[in-house]
Amino acid sequence: AKQSIFAPMAIVIKTPEQIEGIRKSSALAAKTLKHLEQFIKPGIKTIELDQIAEDFIKENHATPATKGYRGYKHATCISPNDVVCHGVPNNTVLQHGDIVNIDVTTILNGYFGDTCRMYTVGEVSEYAEKLVQTTKECLRIGMEQCFPENHLNNIGHHIAQHAHKHRYSVVYEFCGHGVGLKFHEDPEVSHIAEKNTGPLLKPGMIFTIEPMINGGKARCKVDRKDGWTARTIDGRLSAQFEHTILITDTGYEALTDIYGDF
Numbered sequence: 076a077k078q079s080i081f082a083p084m085a086i087v088i089k090t091p092e093q094i095e096g097i098r099k100s101s102a103l104a105a106k107t108l109k110h111l112e113q114f115i116k117p118g119i120k121t122i123e124l125d126q127i128a129e130d131f132i133k134e135n136h137a138t139p140a141t142k143g144y145r146g147y148k149h150a151t152c153i154s155p156n157d158v159v160c161h162g163v164p165n166n167t168v169l170q171h172g173d174i175v176n177i178d179v180t181t182i183l184n185g186y187f188g189d190t191c192r193m194y195t196v197g198e199v200s201e202y203a204e205k206l207v208q209t210t211k212e213c214l215r216i217g218m219e220q221c222f223p224e225n226h227l228n229n230i231g232h233h234i235a236q237h238a239h240k241h242r243y244s245v246v247y248e249f250c251g252h253g254v255g256l257k258f259h260e261d262p263e264v265s266h267i268a269e270k271n272t273g274p275l276l277k278p279g280m281i282f283t284i285e286p287m288i289n290g291g292k293a294r295c296k297v298d299r300k301d302g303w304t305a306r307t308i309d310g311r312l313s314a315q316f317e318h319t320i321l322i323t324d325t326g327y328e329a330l331t332d333i334y335g336d337f
């Protein structure tokens with residue numbers, strides 16, 4: 076979600092029935108990413124991957140949340156290499172050595188589940204591999220901050236500490252978000268934030284953590300032609316992983332983490 080400058084927060088606590096619905100939708104979003112894995116090979120176009128994802132989501136009695144969202148026309152966002160997020164699927168052909176993010180948000184019985192991950196195309200450079208692995212670690216480190224009565228911003232605080240330790244930068248122009256009953260709900264989840272600030276986490280909250288970590292500078296620029304594709308300002312690589320997270324009585328449940336592989 077795009078970061079807003081100022082907005083009062085109203086974080087919805089989900090009911091057990093809503094949680095069950097969001098759990099099912101989140102599982103389907105995760106299954107969609109798993110289904111795509113077999114097709115990620117040099118030579119495939121990002122628009123072809125988008126079509127495969129859309130077919131899979133529809134076969135499973137759901138719809139892609141992005142299609143028709145603020146004029147967006149596709150079932151997924153596909154963001155290769157220097158694309159930070161919101162990459163519009165098109166005739167770009169994936170090449171040996173590329174890294175690419177695919178982001179899927181499903182609507183199943185009215186409930187939203189949101190997840191994304193990186194894929195590597197063929198063999199990638201050691202540099203690219205390390206950026207991907209560190210970004211995955213950043214998501215895990217953020218998840219470890221998810222327990223009742225912890226400050227929301229401790230998620231971003233710990234993510235940024237880890238990224239900076241590896242001399243990467245953290246994207247601040249896009250953030251995680253409440254999710255479940257709508258695509259983007261309160262709160263905004265910053266991936267770089269001040270320790271012990273922000274609202275306290277409570278059981279029944281559901282939001283995404285989706286750190287975007289850049290090899291170079293943090294700044295992004297949105298493609299002027301398609302109005303969506305956000306790239307790094309310096310052309311360096313960017314990586315992202317995203318899970319939909321439920322705060323429980325004792326900690327968290329990652330609703331999109333049904334395979335435990337990121």
Ligand code: MF3
Pocket residue numbers: 076141144145147151152161178179180189283285303317
């Ligand atoms: N799924 C993205 C997120 O994690 C949002 C994509 S909105 C779109 O928040 F319109 F660009 F598809």
Ligand code: CO
Pocket residue numbers: 076189190251252283285317
């Ligand atoms: Co999201």
Ligand code: CO
Pocket residue numbers: 178179180189190191285317
């Ligand atoms: Co997403």
